[in-house]
Every structure is written in C-alpha cells, then in structure tokens.
Amino acid sequence: MTTPYVSTPLRAPVELPDGTPFWAAAREGRLLVKACKSCGKHHWYPRALCPFCLGDTEWRDAKGEGTVYSFSITRKMGPNPFCMAYVTLDEGVTMLTHIVDCDLDTVRIGQRVKVRFQPTENEGAPVPVFAPV
Numbered sequence: 001m002t003t004p005y006v007s008t009p010l011r012a013p014v015e016l017p018d019g020t021p022f023w024a025a026a027r028e029g030r031l032l033v034k035a036c037k038s039c040g041k042h043h044w045y046p047r048a049l050c051p052f053c054l055g056d057t058e059w060r061d062a063k064g065e066g067t068v069y070s071f072s073i074t075r076k077m078g079p080n081p082f083c084m085a086y087v088t089l090d091e092g093v094t095m096l097t098h099i100v101d102c103d104l105d106t107v108r109i110g111q112r113v114k115v116r117f118q119p120t121e122n123e124g125a126p127v128p129v130f131a132p133v
C-alpha cells in the first residue's frame with residue numbers, strides 16, 4: 001500500500017511577539033530553537049526562562065535534522081491524508097510537526113528527516129515540516 005503525500009494548505013500560525021525571531025528565521029528557511037545562556041541546554045517549546053535552571057534563554061540556529069520519535073497517519077479527516085509526527089532534533093529537543101513529500105506508508109520510527117518550510121494560507125509565516133533525508 002502507498003499513501004502519497006498531497007500538499008494541503010496549512011492555516012497561518014499565530015505570530016506572538018515572543019516568537020518574532022522564530023518566524024522571521026522561518027521566512028528565511030532557518031529553524032531556530034531556544035537554548036539556555038546559563039546551562040546551555042536546548043528546549044522546546046520556546047520559553048523566556050530555561051525549564052531546567054530558570055536561566056535566560058536565547059535563539060540559536062538548529063541544524064534542521066533529526067529522527068522520527070513517533071508518528072500517526074490520518075487518512076479520513078480533511079481532503080488528503082497527512083502524517084503528524086514527533087521529531088527529535090539533533091539538538092535533543094522533540095517537536096510536533098508534519099512529515100511531507102514522501103509515501104507516508106514509508107515513514108518509520110527512527111527515520112532520519114530534514115526540515116523544510118511549508119507556506120501557509122493568507123501569506124502567513126511558513127511552518128517547519130520534515131521530509132525523509
């Protein structure tokens with residue numbers, strides 16, 4: 001069985017002031033994650049204070065590569081099947097995202113994936129999604 005990926009317009013993200021650098025980078029095709037200026041650990045979702053030590057945080061460029069931690073393919077909701085997944089970036093954080101541009105039936109836990117940015121409706125910021133390497 002194959003489930004080809006069909007691009008479906010995504011709703012534009014709500015851009016809050018704290019996330020301005022993230023969305024500006026996304027428009028340039030760069031993925032940012034927050035890291036702590038005290039302990040150095042990355043975290044996701046982005047926060048003003050480190051969840052490990054309460055230190056101040058800063059945005060850092062992520063490599064944009066990771067592995068599928070878990071995933072689910074939805075076949076009967078909306079116009080096209082889609083695959084939501086938790087992807088663990090090489091920086092160690094795990095983010096909820098979509099897997100795109102592949103036969104969705106080939107997605108596997110542990111699979112290597114790389115970020116790309118998908119346009120959203122109403123000229124919203126592009127959102128990070130992942131495709132197999």
Ligand SMILES: [Zn+2]
Pocket residue numbers: 036037038039040041050051052053054055
């Ligand atoms: Zn910290």
